Amino acid sequence: MAVTLVTGAFSQGASPVKIGFIVKMPEQPWFINEQNAAEEVGKKLGFSVVRIGAPDGEKVITAIDNLHSQGAQGFVICTPDVRLGPAVVAKARAYNMKVVSVDDQFVSGGKPIDSVPHLGMSGFKIGVQVGQTISEEMARRGWKPEEVAAVRITNYELPTAKERTDGATKALLDAGFKKENIFDAPQKTTDTESANTASAPVFAKHAAFKKWVIYALNEESVLGGVRASEQFGLDPAAVIGVGINGSGVAFAEFQKAHPTGFYATVAVSSTMHGRATAENLFNWITKGVVPPANTETAGTVMTRENWQKVRSDLQL
Secondary structure, eight states, X not given: OOOOOOSSSOOTTOOOOEEEEEESOTTSHHHHHHHHHHHHHHHHHTOEEEEEEOOSHHHHHHHHHHHHHTTOOEEEEOOSOGGGHHHHHHHHHHTTOEEEEESSOOEETTEEOTTSOEEEEOHHHHHHHHHHHHHHHHHHHXXXXXXXXXXXXXXXXXXXXXXXXXXXXXXXXXXTOXXXXXXXXXXXXXXXXXXXXXXXXXXXXXXXXXXXXXEOSSHHHHHHHHHHHHHHTOOGGGEEEEXXXXXXXXXXXXXXXXXXXXXXXEEOOHHHHHHHHHHHHHHHHHHOOOOOSEEEEOOEEEETTTHHHHHHHHTO
16 A cells, blocks of 8 residues: 655554664664664654665665665665765655655755755864864873874765864864874775774874874774774874764773773764654654754763763763
8 A cells, every 4th residue: 555645644544654764884883873763762652663774875775765665654864975865865755755864964066955854963063072172182191283193084075074074173273283294094984994994004104203193084983093003003192082973982992991092082972863863754754844954963072081971961
């Protein structure tokens, strides 16, 4: 039986609400938490969630086809490539499905697609928090800027990643960091292994520096840089790595018997992202309440000293 969407509440006898939750890297803790939270709110409000991983454009389109065949009325998506936005929107419209983007906002011609409700973070502001955290810790340790180098692990094809590293760079420079001491490590994918591979040559090429800071778009990437620093032989006390997210990656580092170069992370609630987007989509489907066009969440600095409290406060 065909699923009919209405602008108001569902009529009596309508099919149960089913939504999809599509993520680009289903194995990463951030996206696991998002999908788990969506399922939890679904159980509470009475809708089902289909979890799908779609690491490339072809799988995104296949996922939408799959959801349509299952009778889903809409989906939340963190796309592997924000430039897929127009294709995703067209496919959703063809199937009369509602779509909400999470984390990474769709773009078309280099500009955000404002017609699709989005929940994410201000990448630039989160990045600024990273840079400020690094600068404050450098000052606490008495490090002189001219003696410190930075590994900037980059992925400029992903606008969110660029915004974050640009924000961190600006904050560092504003605090007196030397521009010529910032070295790029372009990564192919946004995981630990790729970041490790990208960072290792940077340490080798600039071995004269004995103190380093590391930043990137997420915790997995910063951890890759930290592992590369360890393999190069740098003491953990000579490294300040600050990530973004607030996931099991950070928790594992903070629980180690001795501190590592992974100093802190700017924690944001992936749980909240999953819960809010799923609930917003459900209300849109059943009540015609269109979600906000663009909602930005803030971050909280999490360190070895406060990670358990922050984790509890943010329900991570």
